[in-house]
Amino acid sequence: MNTVKLKIGVLALGLLSMGMMSCKETKKNTDQNAANAQAQGVASEQEATGVALIINDYMKLKDALVGDNQELAAKAGETLAGTLSTMEANTLADSKEAELQAIIDAAKESANQIAKSAITQQREHFEGLSDNLVSLVAIAGTPMPLYQQFCPMYKDDKGGMWVSTEKAVLNPYFGSQMLKCGFVQKELN
Numbered sequence: 615m616n617t618v619k620l621k622i623g624v625l626a627l628g629l630l631s632m633g634m635m636s637c638k639e640t641k642k643n644t645d646q647n648a649a650n651a652q653a654q655g656v657a658s659e660q661e662a663t664g665v666a667l668i669i670n671d672y673m674k675l676k677d678a679l680v681g682d683n684q685e686l687a688a689k690a691g692e693t694l695a696g697t698l699s700t701m702e703a704n705t706l707a708d709s710k711e712a713e714l715q716a717i718i719d720a721a722k723e724s725a726n727q728i729a730k731s732a733i734t735q736q737r738e739h740f741e742g743l744s745d746n747l748v749s750l751v752a753i754a755g756t757p758m759p760l761y762q763q764f765c766p767m768y769k770d771d772k773g774g775m776w777v778s779t780e781k782a783v784l785n786p787y788f789g790s791q792m793l794k795c796g797f798v799q800k801e802l803n
Contacts, residue, residue: 664701665750666757668721671697672747673779675728679740679786680793684733691728691736694743698722714753721746737787741768744776751777751802759803765796777802 768774
């Protein structure tokens with residue numbers, strides 16, 4: 615009888631030990647999963663902050679073109695190029711990193727060209743920059759509502775697209791000549 619009690623006691627102690635080890639392992643896995651989620655959250659937050667800065671600089675450039683202000687547009691282009699230089703493509707999944715880096719590089723080139731061009735050429739480079747912004751937002755997302763707008767008369771009626779934070783159309787391609795020419799094509803999310 616004593617050996618049976620001893621065996622039951624040893625068995626119970628063994629099961630209790632295994633249960634405690636299992637709980638520790640579960641807590642360890644839970645802690646690791648929480649740390650991974652936090653790291654991903656930080657990367658997403660950095661990415662959202664970077665995208666927000668790019669959008670903010672883009673909007674300053676757009677507004678300068680709407681106001682027919684070549685000098686202000688040049689400064690905004692220079693600022694945007696600097697912001698794009700600090701954007702890290704490696705905050706995204708590896709499968710999108712190269713694509714995002716190509717978009718950032720092309721946008722930076724457009725912004726640099728805007729910084730050193732006359733207003734007519736600034737507007738031409740702005741068109742490519744707008745395409746790049748739409749592509750960037752498609753991959754990285756946007757922390758704010760954006761509206762893709764379109765002027766059907768730009769470039770001899772071929773049309774041109776840009777992005778705005780507001781639904782109201784203010785045309786950066788024609789500025790004061792045709793300030794409200796255009797329409798909202800879609801909302802970007």
